[in-house]
Amino acid sequence: MGKFLLLAFRNVFRNRRRTIMTLFVVGGGVAGLLMAGGYFAFMTHGLRESTINNGLGHLQIFTADHFRRDDVRVLDTGIENWREVAARVASAQHVRGVAPRIDFYGMVSNGTKAAGFMGSAVDPDAERSLGFVTRVVEGRDLDAKPSGEVEALVGAGLAKSMGVKVGDGLTVLAMTSDGALNGVDIQIVGIVNSGVAELDARYVRITLAAAQRLLQSDRVTNLVVGLDSTDNTDLAYSELTPRLHGMPQEMTLKKWIDLATYYKQVNTMFNGIFLFMGMIVFFMVLMSSVNTLLMAMLERTREIGTMLAMGTPRLWVVALFMVEATLLGMMGAVAGVVGGNLLGILLNASGLHLPPPPGYTVPMPFRVLHVPAQMIGASLLVIVSLALASILPAIRASRLQIAEALAHV
Amino acid sequence: MNPMDELVKVEEVSRRFPLDHNFVCALDKVSLHVAAGEFLAIAGPSGSGKSTLLNLIGCIDKPTSGRILVDGVDTSKLSPDRMTTLRREKIGFVFQTFNLIPVFTAGENVEFPLLVQGVSARDRRERVAAALEGVGLTERANHRPDLLSGGERQRVAVARAIVHRPALVLADEPTANLDTRNATQLIDLMHDLNRRLGLTFIFSTHDQRLLEHTDRIVRLTDGQVVSDTLNEGVSHGQVPASRV
Numbered sequence: 001m002g003k004f005l006l007l008a009f010r011n012v013f014r015n016r017r018r019t020i021m022t023l024f025v026v027g028g029g030v031a032g033l034l035m036a037g038g039y040f041a042f043m044t045h046g047l048r049e050s051t052i053n054n055g056l057g058h059l060q061i062f063t064a065d066h067f068r069r070d071d072v073r074v075l076d077t078g079i080e081n082w083r084e085v086a087a088r089v090a091s092a093q094h095v096r097g098v099a100p101r102i103d104f105y106g107m108v109s110n111g112t113k114a115a116g117f118m119g120s121a122v123d124p125d126a127e128r129s130l131g132f133v134t135r136v137v138e139g140r141d142l143d144a145k146p147s148g149e150v151e152a153l154v155g156a157g158l159a160k161s162m163g164v165k166v167g168d169g170l171t172v173l174a175m176t177s178d179g180a181l182n183g184v185d186i187q188i189v190g191i192v193n194s195g196v197a198e199l200d201a202r203y204v205r206i207t208l209a210a211a212q213r214l215l216q217s218d219r220v221t222n223l224v225v226g227l228d229s230t231d232n233t234d235l236a237y238s239e240l241t242p243r244l245h246g247m248p249q250e251m252t253l254k255k256w257i258d259l260a261t262y263y264k265q266v267n268t269m270f271n272g273i274f275l276f277m278g279m280i281v282f283f284m285v286l287m288s289s290v291n292t293l294l295m296a297m298l299e300r301t302r303e304i305g306t307m308l309a310m311g312t313p314r315l316w317v318v319a320l321f322m323v324e325a326t327l328l329g330m331m332g333a334v335a336g337v338v339g340g341n342l343l344g345i346l347l348n349a350s351g352l353h354l355p356p357p358p359g360y361t362v363p364m365p366f367r368v369l370h371v372p373a374q375m376i377g378a379s380l381l382v383i384v385s386l387a388l389a390s391i392l393p394a395i396r397a398s399r400l401q402i403a404e405a406l407a408h409v
Numbered sequence: 410m411n412p413m414d415e416l417v418k419v420e421e422v423s424r425r426f427p428l429d430h431n432f433v434c435a436l437d438k439v440s441l442h443v444a445a446g447e448f449l450a451i452a453g454p455s456g457s458g459k460s461t462l463l464n465l466i467g468c469i470d471k472p473t474s475g476r477i478l479v480d481g482v483d484t485s486k487l488s489p490d491r492m493t494t495l496r497r498e499k500i501g502f503v504f505q506t507f508n509l510i511p512v513f514t515a516g517e518n519v520e521f522p523l524l525v526q527g528v529s530a531r532d533r534r535e536r537v538a539a540a541l542e543g544v545g546l547t548e549r550a551n552h553r554p555d556l557l558s559g560g561e562r563q564r565v566a567v568a569r570a571i572v573h574r575p576a577l578v579l580a581d582e583p584t585a586n587l588d589t590r591n592a593t594q595l596i597d598l599m600h601d602l603n604r605r606l607g608l609t610f611i612f613s614t615h616d617q618r619l620l621e622h623t624d625r626i627v628r629l630t631d632g633q634v635v636s637d638t639l640n641e642g643v644s645h646g647q648v649p650a651s652r653v
Contacts, residue, residue, distance in 0.1 A: 003517065004524070006517075007510070007512065007513065010513075011512055014511070303511075306502070306504065306508040307510075308493075309496060309502050310496065310497065310521065310522050310525060310569075311495075311496040311500075311525055312493075312497075312525050313493060402464075402470070403464045406508070
């Protein structure tokens with residue numbers, strides 16, 4: 001076996017130029033996959049963390065009726081004793097903090113013009129303690145205990161459409177839990193830019209206390225739970241689920257992944273693109289390698305004839321070609337992994353940025369993550385591809401007529 | 410000839426090859442008996458059927474008609490796998506162009522038939538050393554073929570052919586690519602192995618230098634045996650008195 005592998009190994013380097021060319025193709029394919037996969041991983045990892053840190057949190061607690069709620073009277077299904085629930089949750093392992101929220105909808109008016117808005121009421125201190133980022137591009141963030149008027153942050157798009165700036169006032173109208181229309185004057189203390197144009201065109205953020213006054217309810221729609229690390233989401237979920245049993249209201253605990261619809265769509269898209277690229281690399285390596293291995297087989301026709309004449313089993317010849325191709329694939333994979341990672345390090349160090357994608361307003365940094373699973377996957381892909389590519393030349397070699405092969409020039 | 414001594418028996422063997430819409434008859438009803446321990450040359454001009462006959466005896470081709478027995482086994486009745494086994498165990502080959510595996514050293518080339526036979530590593534080492542010593546190439550064991558002269562390469566090929574102690578060694582034009590000095594050395598070597606080990610050698614040649622050292626010469630012309638004579642000038646082994 002050792003000598004057989006030695007023969008295969010030496011055969012790989014028989015025609016060095018051709019081997020190097022094949023290694024370039026195979027290694028290039030692996031490196032390309034690692035670059036694309038590393039970038040996608042960076043994008044999805046970045047999107048995951050920004051989705052969580054932009055306010056989604058790692059876990060969210062709702063009443064069981066929340067997902068059957070009326071979008072107008074949003075607090076009808078809200079959490080009544082939310083402080084008690086928050087206290088139960090806050091003491092669990094890995095929990096960094098709990099932030100109450102009210103998501104509500106209504107109309108906003110500047111006196112001459114009105115528009116629908118999507119409101120979010122928060123406890124600014126709780127949000128900040130969880131590290132949730134509010135992208136205030138002008139003005140300042142909300143004060144937890146404002147002295148006078150109701151402070152508000154509005155999206156850049158909404159501010160533009162309503163013709164207001166920091167310091168100006170607006171009136172927000174929303175339906176109370178009794179079904180009455182209530183209104184409150186707000187003072188704009190900051191303009192926010194989430195990066196998503198559609199959201200910024202409708203976004204209004206006020207404090208929790210102001211929203212409870214507006215909606216005339218002490219309830220909140222949900223509690224956002226922040227953890228020490230996204231990796232602990234499943235652990236915390238398992239620990240918190242029994243803690244929420246036996247409450248006066250039936251509670252539902254949701255992981256961030258269940259609520260991050262956009263993240264899931266992007267992730268699915270990237271996975272699809274990566275799979276497609278993997279298929280392209282697979283067939284590229286397969287087709288180019290079949291040609292190379294067939295050439296190698298033709299060049300060694302007389303040698304194969306000699307081996308067969310000496311009584312070498314034909315299966316050995318098949319195995320020899322397949323082992324050679326597999327070795328070539330392994331070397332190409334190693335070259336690709338090394339090359340891809342080096343290229344990734346260089347690109348990461350270059351500080352390259354890409355233009356904003358559709359729907360976004362900020363440039364995207366180009367970074368490549370080094371993902372071990374992708375390295376293993378891409379390596380296996382090219383190794384299997386080369387092993388498959390060797391089947392045809394191997395079978396042709398094993399079926400050579402010995403007398404004809406010995407006479408081959 | 411005692412039938413027990415017969416190693417190769419060629420009976421009315423013909424071999425035709427298709428060419429366009431016709432056939433070329435490379436061998437035409439050739440019969441030949443070879444005893445164990447013979448040193449036999451098949452001579453004839455190019456295209457006379459020498460290589461074809463060796464290929465058929467060596468079980469790397471099949472006759473169109475007739476039958477060949479090697480060591481009492483009718484090769485026409487063997488499956489491809491049994492043919493492979495027969496070649497592996499009973500036949501050694503020496504080729505005109507040496508046909509060494511270029512990525513193996515001389516020693517590894519000699520070792521290859523033993524590797525295929527599944528001989529243990531220790532036995533392989535011993536037998537390779539003995540075979541290389543037998544052809545005078547012990548010191549060149551670790552050289553690759555491209556670092557050996559033509560004569561040395563062919564001696565490695567001979568060592569490879571005999572290392573597994575086959576009943577029969579077939580050599581197709583073994584001196585064709587060698588200069589006179591190397592050709593003579595090779596002939597002497599093969600003759601010596603024939604005498605010392607009792608190995609049966611059948612080789613094709615039109616090299617007069619080789620024929621002068623041969624016990625028996627079978628001449629082919631146009632695929633037919635035209636003469637089968639003993640070389641009176643050479644004294645060797647158990648050669649039968651009459652042939653034709």
